[in-house]
Amino acid sequence: MTASERVRAARGALTMVQAEPFNAEAPPEALTTDITPTELHYVRSNFALPEHDGLLHVGGTVANPLTLTLDDLRALPAVTRAVTLECAGNGRLGQTPLPEGEPWGRYAVSTARWTGARLCEVLDRAGCSADGVDVRFQGADHGPYHQHEDLRFVRSLDLVHAADPSAEILIAYDMNGEPLDADHGAPFRLIVPHWYGVASVKWLERIDVITTDYAGEFQVGHYMYEWPDRPHEPVTAMRVRARITDPAPGAELPAGTCTIRGKAWSGTGPVTKVELSFTGAGDWHPARLDIRQEPYAWQDWSFEWTVSRPGRYSLRARATDAAGNVQSEVPPWNRLGYGNNAVEVQHVDIR
Amino acid sequence: MTASERVRAARGALTMVQAEPFNAEAPPEALTTDITPTELHYVRSNFALPEHDGLLHVGGTVANPLTLTLDDLRALPAVTRAVTLECAGNGRLGQTPLPEGEPWGRYAVSTARWTGARLCEVLDRAGCSADGVDVRFQGADHGPYHQHEDLRFVRSLDLVHAADPSAEILIAYDMNGEPLDADHGAPFRLIVPHWYGVASVKWLERIDVITTDYAGEFQVGHYMYEWPDRPHEPVTAMRVRARITDPAPGAELPAGTCTIRGKAWSGTGPVTKVELSFTGAGDWHPARLDIRQEPYAWQDWSFEWTVSRPGRYSLRARATDAAGNVQSEVPPWNRLGYGNNAVEVQHVDIR
Known part of the structure; x- marks a missing residue:
């Protein structure tokens, strides 16, 4: 099979919500097992499948900028965790009035077993400066997005969160014991336990420690709770x-x-x-x-x-x-x- | 077939909501035709199927109290109208928080062709007194209901509405060209066009013209919109x-x-x-x-x-x-x- 045939075959068991970029829910039976088989795990994409050059650059306000390959990441101590990921828009079809956005039903939630290096360890090797505030994660995916002609998918986490060993944030390269496939962020992606899936940046290509709060489109434009009657809030942890x-x-x-x-x-x-x-x-x-x-x-x-x-x-x-x-x-x-x-x-x- | 076998057979194509008293939705395909076949018409009952002695008593503040049989009603000029009936609780499952009451989905709505005598003509023959205000309609059905040990199904309409020829309220005895069956109010029932089904009293046995506003359980207790933020209102016409x-x-x-x-x-x-x-x-x-x-x-x-x-x-x-x-x-x-x-x-x- 070619790469694109593999992608199409992998998508066949899902309930498609959007063809391009590809967004799809898990089938209902995927929720009956502890671990969701990879081919039944929901997929959320903001842009078309990107090219990725296989390198992860770690920079910004760090003592030792790094460029890591998949082999470099695999050489670090590996951690495996079962993590439930849920799309922040899961259940959107149940809201009235119907909001804008991908029409997710109730099945944009899945649990896979992710294996990767600890983010805290990579940040430690890079040596974060004392004036670091935020860590910015850039995916390789980009494209037109609302008013933007060509926007790249970038999210951030507070440095104290990103560097916290107990948060167990992973730079994951295996999903359910196999290398990540294209839809799930190959060759490596972030996995942020407890947070809605938007934080788990796929096709990760850059990590930058920065000295201000990041304020990009996916951080303060979209993925904000715009409540009608109280201040707006960022989308963070999954709600019970x-x-x-x-x-x-x-x-x-x-x-x-x-x-x-x-x-x-x-x-x-x-x-x-x-x-x-x-x-x-x-x-x-x-x-x-x-x-x-x-x-x-x-x-x-x-x-x-x-x-x-x-x-x-x-x-x-x-x-x-x-x-x-x-x-x-x-x-x-x-x-x-x-x-x-x-x-x-x-x-x-x-x- | 015995009468109870006929009842059971007639119910088989419906989506049951409650077995006893019997409540059932139409199947979704019943909404694709102009006229709903009788066996696909939703059924709403507050009490068990009643006995009916075949007589309709018309009394209260009238000059000529009447006792009518089915033949008497059939001897009056017959009117046939296609009427959409909808249960006031239709769509209850879509409200949040989930209210009390029968868990109706979206299919407690149907349209049959009803044939009967005009209510205005019967009231005219009875000769309503000038001090008449309300007309009370009593069904033969009764039983325990919330705090009531034995409650009878009774509803009322304003006399001006009930006696209005243009309202075309029927005392119906045929449904889709056949005599009413037990679930739909045999031998005769009220059909109140434009109103939620609760007004169309089944198994009709008494009509009384009264000089005050009727205030029974089904008029001012249940079948009231209890809005959280504005005065309560009676359930009347079907909402668009x-x-x-x-x-x-x-x-x-x-x-x-x-x-x-x-x-x-x-x-x-x-x-x-x-x-x-x-x-x-x-x-x-x-x-x-x-x-x-x-x-x-x-x-x-x-x-x-x-x-x-x-x-x-x-x-x-x-x-x-x-x-x-x-x-x-x-x-x-x-x-x-x-x-x-x-x-x-x-x-x-x-x-």
């Missing part, structure tokens, strides 16, 4: 969210006992509680949370549901995290439609 | 609404030109405009409205859509009626979840 994965929406089930299963995740603290409701009457019942195996990945929960009366039930799952964040029932509307973690409603029919 | 019927939600279509089709209806004036949008960017394009054949029935509209770029499109249809009412994009939330006529979003994938 639960998803029912079984039964499927609209399923028909016999009366009796069935196990309701799902996932829950949050970028602002471990999920500490998932509650289930079966009607609109405000009944909330605690689900059983599985012990979490991976600190950056979604976790399983389940609930034994006994129901005898036939009819339609409106199932909802609501998660709370350790920071006390809880899903609201009303989508948190903002102009560009980010961070919709509202409680989802799905009905099932008991026969 | 458009529905895309073709393509189906989630359909995959080839690039090119396709005809988008749908229905629109309103109880507050003829639909004068339907507009289509294909993205969240605020693009609205006028659809072609078919000439309306029936004053109380939904009407067809269509739009020739040419699209070349593959990807997901978020289709929306928005109707406006002659009174200037237009669908909002945000569901009009109220505690009991009535009248959700928000613009619906459905996506299609262009390949």
Whole structure:
């Protein structure tokens, strides 16, 4: 197969949202496993697939500017982490009025096992100056974007965050044990645990430590919560969210006992509680949370549901995290439609 | 077949929402025809199927109390009208927070051809007194209901409305050319054009002209818009609404030109405009409205859509009626979840 045939084949199992640049959701069944197979992992791209020269430049206000190859990165201590990534626009179709932007349904979320070098270690080798404030990450991808004729994808993180060993930010080169493919940022990309996917810059080609807060289009233009009634805020950590994965929406089930299963995740603290409701009457019942195996990945929960009366039930799952964040029932509307973690409603029919 | 076997057979094609009392939505394909076949017409019941003794009593403050049989009603001049009925709770599942009440999706709406006697003619024969204010309609159905041990289904209309020949309110005994079946109110029921279905009392057994405003549970308790921020209002006429019927939600279509089709209806004036949008960017394009054949029935509209770029499109249809009412994009939330006529979003994938 040629490279472009490989790309097309890899995309076949996804639910396409946009053909070019390619954006696609995971199929619903991708949420039933702990690790999402690579070919089922959602894909978010702002621009066409870029060329990448295989080099990672580390510069800015550093003592030792570096130019690293894939082999250089592989020579550093490798870390593997299961990380749930979610697009900040996931659930945009559920917001009213419908915001601008890619019409994501509910499946722009996946969990892969990423292997790479620690960002903190690379920054340490480069030797950040004391006046460093922000770290800017530049992808190789670029193109027309709204008012910009040719914009490059660039995001930043606070230096204290980027250089924090406990944040475990990776420069990842393997995904689920294989080298990254083109759609997921080959040859290497950032993986920022707990944050919406926008922070995990794909096709990474430059890292620059800078002495001011970065204020590019993807930092302060897009990927901002433009709330109607309070100050705008940057899109950062994933908002707490639960998803029912079984039964499927609209399923028909016999009366009796069935196990309701799902996932829950949050970028602002471990999920500490998932509650289930079966009607609109405000009944909330605690689900059983599985012990979490991976600190950056979604976790399983389940609930034994006994129901005898036939009819339609409106199932909802609501998660709370350790920071006390809880899903609201009303989508948190903002102009560009980010961070919709509202409680989802799905009905099932008991026969 | 026994009577109960007939009832069960008639229900098989519907999407059940509640088994007992029986509530069920039309299947989506029922919205693609002008007239909904009886077996595909949605069913709303507050109580178990009642016994009915075949008599209609007309009394209260009238000069000539009447007791009418089905034959008496059939002996009066017959009127046949296609009437769109919609449950006031239609679309409740789309409101956030999820309100109490039957979890209706989007298909508690149908259009049948109803034949019956004019209510105004029956009231005229009974001779309403000058001090009449309200007309109370009592169904044979009753049972436990919230705090009530045994409540009967009773609704009222203003006398001026009930007695208005131009309102064309029917005491209907035929549905789509056949005698009413049990689920649709046999042997006769009220049909109130333009109003949400709650007004069209099934299994009608008593009509009383009264000298005060009726204030029963189904008039001032339930079927009230309990708005969070303004005075409560009774549920009356159907709110303006458009529905895309073709393509189906989630359909995959080839690039090119396709005809988008749908229905629109309103109880507050003829639909004068339907507009289509294909993205969240605020693009609205006028659809072609078919000439309306029936004053109380939904009407067809269509739009020739040419699209070349593959990807997901978020289709929306928005109707406006002659009174200037237009669908909002945000569901009009109220505690009991009535009248959700928000613009619906459905996506299609262009390949």
